[in-house]
Amino acid sequence: SPQRAAAARERRNPGEKMAGAVAYEEQRRRQVEENRRKLDQLNLHHLSAALRDAAVAPRPSPVKSAKRKPRGPPPGDAPPRRSGRVASLPEQPNYRFEDTYADIEKKIRWGGSRTHSTRTDLIDRVYATEEARTYATDMAEELQAKLDPRHPSFVKPMTQSHVTGGFWLGLPKQFCTKYLPKRDEWITLVDEKGTESDSYYLARKWGLSAQWKAFAINHKLVDGDCLVFERIHQTRFKVHIIRQSSYYK
Numbered sequence: 001s002p003q004r005a006a007a008a009r010e011r012r013n014p015g016e017k018m019a020g021a022v023a024y025e026e027q028r029r030r031q032v033e034e035n036r037r038k039l040d041q042l043n044l045h046h047l048s049a050a051l052r053d054a055a056v057a058p059r060p061s062p063v064k065s066a067k068r069k070p071r072g073p074p075p076g077d078a079p080p081r082r083s084g085r086v087a088s089l090p091e092q093p094n095y096r097f098e099d100t101y102a103d104i105e106k107k108i109r110w111g112g113s114r115t116h117s118t119r120t121d122l123i124d125r126v127y128a129t130e131e132a133r134t135y136a137t138d139m140a141e142e143l144q145a146k147l148d149p150r151h152p153s154f155v156k157p158m159t160q161s162h163v164t165g166g167f168w169l170g171l172p173k174q175f176c177t178k179y180l181p182k183r184d185e186w187i188t189l190v191d192e193k194g195t196e197s198d199s200y201y202l203a204r205k206w207g208l209s210a211q212w213k214a215f216a217i218n219h220k221l222v223d224g225d226c227l228v229f230e231r232i233h234q235t236r237f238k239v240h241i242i243r244q245s246s247y248y249k
Helices: 002-012 014-042 044-056 097-110 130-145 173-179 212-218 244-248
Strands: 153-157 185-190 196-202 226-233 236-242
Touching: 130 153, 130 226, 130 236, 130 244, 196 212
Parallel strands: 185 236
Antiparallel strands: 153 226, 185 196, 226 236
8 A cells, every 4th residue: 555655665764754854944944034034124023022011011090090179069059950851841840748648638538539539548448347248148138039029139249349449340140141231231220219320231241330439439338238239120220228337236
């Protein structure tokens, strides 16, 4: 093979291999000297040394060397500092939490808004006991049993979501699908004194939404009260109210 032939020639002529190595070293030495001569002509040695010394030597920062003037308190008549983005806007009043809270409390206490009532305040919530809640439900079921059987009816105990906060009254699904309209419609609620009020029935959600809040507030319904809804016409109900407070009387 060619590899074996080359090895055999090297064994026969060891001096030839040595002469080749000496010639390579001589050529490399000449190239190094030539490169050094060119560097000396370009003066690159001195330039690299100057750059190395400049990198090692620390230079003082112009920011740190500058002396800052002490900042004193602003004069009393100086305007407050404002960013350029809002500098052109009119001056805003300085609101305080105490003043804002006092205004809100005054409106709630004195009825400053028609859409608010002291009964919607969490502080005025009534939490019925289990005994009072059960008593009102039992009395409502006894009343329902005495109603005209030709009038469909159902019993609905009141919870916090019915009489405070959300004011959403869900109705029994089975009763709705059997006796109430299949589309959204106004329903008339008649209390025990004959006073009428309307509430909007949502057919797809089986409940009363709009104006139910007014009925609950006007009749002072609280948690634990129980209502009997007696259907006296297609969209007309007589509402019997059993108070949970009657448990304590």
